Amino acid sequence: MMPQKYRRPPIVEAVVEVRVSPPLTADLLDKLQVRLRSDYPLPPQRTFNMHFQVGEETASVREEPLGYRLTSADASEVVSIAPIAISTSKLPPYQGWEPFVDRARKNWEIWRRVAGHRQITRIGVRYVNRIDIPNPTEESITIEEYLQYSLRFPPAAAAAGIGPLGHFAVNVEVPLGKDKCKLILNASSAPSPLVKTVSFILDLDVSLEVDLPQSDDALWAFVGRMREHKNFVFETCITDRARALFS
Numbered sequence: 001m002m003p004q005k006y007r008r009p010p011i012v013e014a015v016v017e018v019r020v021s022p023p024l025t026a027d028l029l030d031k032l033q034v035r036l037r038s039d040y041p042l043p044p045q046r047t048f049n050m051h052f053q054v055g056e057e058t059a060s061v062r063e064e065p066l067g068y069r070l071t072s073a074d075a076s077e078v079v080s081i082a083p084i085a086i087s088t089s090k091l092p093p094y095q096g097w098e099p100f101v102d103r104a105r106k107n108w109e110i111w112r113r114v115a116g117h118r119q120i121t122r123i124g125v126r127y128v129n130r131i132d133i134p135n136p137t138e139e140s141i142t143i144e145e146y147l148q149y150s151l152r153f154p155p156a157a158a159a160a161g162i163g164p165l166g167h168f169a170v171n172v173e174v175p176l177g178k179d180k181c182k183l184i185l186n187a188s189s190a191p192s193p194l195v196k197t198v199s200f201i202l203d204l205d206v207s208l209e210v211d212l213p214q215s216d217d218a219l220w221a222f223v224g225r226m227r228e229h230k231n232f233v234f235e236t237c238i239t240d241r242a243r244a245l246f247s
Contacts, residue, residue, distance in 0.1 A: 004235065008246040010202075011094040015087055015126040016104040016223060018111075020118035023083035032081055032114045033068040036107065040070035040079055047082065079107050084121070086111050097227060105220055112216070120212045120219065125226040126205040129234070130190065131242055133198045141198045143168065146242040147187060178229050179222070181208050185233070202237060206230045 024032070033044055047066045067082035078089040088104035133141055143149065149170065169188040176183045184205040192199035206226045213219045 004243065004247070006243075006246045009094055010129040010131050010246050011090075011127055012092060012130045013126075013128040014090045014094060014100055015124070015128075016101065017085055017087035017122070017124040017126070018108060018120060018219070019085045019122035019124075020115070021084065021121050022118065024115050024118075025083075028115055029067055029081060029083065032111060033070060035110050035114055036070055036079055036081070039103075039106075040072050040077070042071040042073065042075070045069040045071075047080065077103065081111075087124075101220070101223065101227075104223075105216075108216070108219075120214055122207060122209050123212060123219070123223060123226065124205060124207040125223060125230055126203070127230055127234070129202040129204075131200045131202060131238070131245060132192060132194055133200070133245065134196065135198045136196050138196060143200070144239075146239055146245075147200060147202065148237050148239060149187065176206060176229055176233075179208065179225060180210055181206050181226060181229060183229075183233060185237075187237075202234070204230050204233055204237075206233070 037044070045068065047069055049066050067080065069078060069080045071078050076091045076093065078091065080087045080089070086107060088100075088107050090100045090103070094100070131146060133146060135141060167189045170186065172183070172185040174183055174185075175181075184203075184207070186201070186203040186205075188201045190199045190201045206229050208222070208226070213222050
């Protein structure tokens with residue numbers, strides 16, 4: 001199925017992540033966040049690993065500094081850096097793949113200049129979509145009219161009056177069948193920010209962890225292929241009724 005261009009794409013977050021080895025030192029992370037600040041000028045947020053230890057009579061929590069989360073002036077772009085990863089995110093308004101991937105590549109080039117060559121251990125392209133369905137009468141929505149899933153109770157339960165399905169969550173992790181990639185799919189109902197509207201989340205994460213490209217040109221060419229795979233999965237997951245909402 002060919003991907004389509006939508007006037008109002010339902011994307012609420014797009015992410016490109018690259019993981020590396022060996023990890024960066026704290027000094028290099030500090031230097032990296034300074035280099036990135038020109039494009040992400042809002043005050044940086046530190047990120048932490050939380051370590052919990054529970055004894056028979058006491059419990060303790062230890063915070064271990066992990067990295068930084070940097071935000072653009074209009075809060076629509078985020079870059080997160082950690083010892084083993086850099087991820088570039090675009091929040092609404094999403095203005096298309098080209099400016100987004102250009103930003104991700106620019107951030108990676110800054111990373112390379114600061115950190116030097118590192119072995120790439122994982123590449124991920126993730127898109128979180130929120131499908132908003134107007135529901136002025138506040139009636140039950142049939143999920144299968146919008147998502148290509150069979151989310152229904154067994155016939156005997158339905159015959160007994162159970163249903164239709166209201167809130168739901170689905171998590172799937174499978175080989176994608178293309179380029180040795182893996183797909184993680186999360187679909188769920190979600191509180192809607194809009195009045196008299198029902199919202200669903202369709203979260204698609206395509207990743208590669210084997211036979212990874214190591215040169216920059218090969219890396220970004222493959223990232224483009226992963227986006228194509230993501231588009232294919234998205235189109236197979238939605239119905240024409242869903243497409244009409246953002247076409």
